[in-house]
Amino acid sequence: MANSVRRFGQYEVIILRDGLFEASADVLIHADGDVARQRAVEVLGKPTFQVDVNCFALRDADGIILVDAGTGTAWGPKYGHARSALHDAGITPGQIQRILLTHIHGDHALGLFDGDDPYFPNAEIYVPERDFAFFTDPAAREAMPEARRGGFKVAAQLQQIYGSRIRRIGEGQVFAGIEARTLPGHTPGHAGYLVRSDDPADAANNALLIWGDTVHLAGLQASDPKIGLAFDVDPATAVRTRQATLEDAAREGWVVAGGHISGFCRVQKTSEGYQIVQA
Numbered sequence: 001m002a003n004s005v006r007r008f009g010q011y012e013v014i015i016l017r018d019g020l021f022e023a024s025a026d027v028l029i030h031a032d033g034d035v036a037r038q039r040a041v042e043v044l045g046k047p048t049f050q051v052d053v054n055c056f057a058l059r060d061a062d063g064i065i066l067v068d069a070g071t072g073t074a075w076g077p078k079y080g081h082a083r084s085a086l087h088d089a090g091i092t093p094g095q096i097q098r099i100l101l102t103h104i105h106g107d108h109a110l111g112l113f114d115g116d117d118p119y120f121p122n123a124e125i126y127v128p129e130r131d132f133a134f135f136t137d138p139a140a141r142e143a144m145p146e147a148r149r150g151g152f153k154v155a156a157q158l159q160q161i162y163g164s165r166i167r168r169i170g171e172g173q174v175f176a177g178i179e180a181r182t183l184p185g186h187t188p189g190h191a192g193y194l195v196r197s198d199d200p201a202d203a204a205n206n207a208l209l210i211w212g213d214t215v216h217l218a219g220l221q222a223s224d225p226k227i228g229l230a231f232d233v234d235p236a237t238a239v240r241t242r243q244a245t246l247e248d249a250a251r252e253g254w255v256v257a258g259g260h261i262s263g264f265c266r267v268q269k270t271s272e273g274y275q276i277v278q279a
């Protein structure tokens with residue numbers, strides 16, 4: 001856990017590990033079709049894979065901001081450890097007044113709920129507006145296969161439990177030193193948050209992009225950004241976003257962290273693609 005706290009701009013950023021998600025290699029997809037997909041499965045070299053489920057606490061003099069909220073108790077005892085990680089950091093749920101969501105999927109938002117009550121009784125929830133619009137649209141829900149409607153259920157719970165405390169956000173500055181960036185594809189309004197100092201000299205060499213689910217598998221998807229997961233709502237857009245974001249992060253020298261990659265990382269360009277290395 002040595003690599004789980006760092007300072008960016010005015011914030012101390014704490015990675016809160018919620019659990020470890022295991023999935024079958026069957027969920028891998030590839031923009032170039034079946035042969036390329038089969039090759040990706042061979043490179044993976046195992047029938048299942050595991051990735052972190054992370055959320056983040058950003059602490060400054062004004063309080064605590066969360067980016068995503070983990071799974072709470074919804075996914076059982078193997079998950080939900082973000083809550084104990086918050087406790088270990090000396091943070092109580094009642095202290096948190098601002099929560100930013102990268103997107104409305106269960107592993108990022110179910111931790112907002114305590115049954116039918118808010119787990120964070122004093123928090124406002126900042127949601128990318130396009131994600132909110134999509135996951136509250138009955139027609140979009142109907143068009144989605146039954147097994148993939150989890151986000152719609154989460155959005156309904158969010159409305160029911162947080163109601164008037166939901167804030168819809170677009171691109172640009174959300175709070176001092178935090179900029180929302182639209183990274184669409186995984187979900188229609190999927191967003192990342194760029195955390196950096198207002199001082200250009202500091203910002204240039206010490207910026208953090210919390211990129212949500214832009215990359216799930218750090219090794220595979222950096223070397224071949226055309227590899228996606230079946231959970232991507234719009235796989236083609238997710239590929240373009242992944243390529244552009246890896247390029248931006250490599251060029252700008254940003255530190256990156258996310259919902260499913262481990263620790264604080266950097267992106268390096270290679271002859272064939274990119275690699276994600278610990279920062």
Ligand SMILES: [Zn+2]
Pocket residue numbers: 105107108213259260
């Ligand atoms: Zn996720």
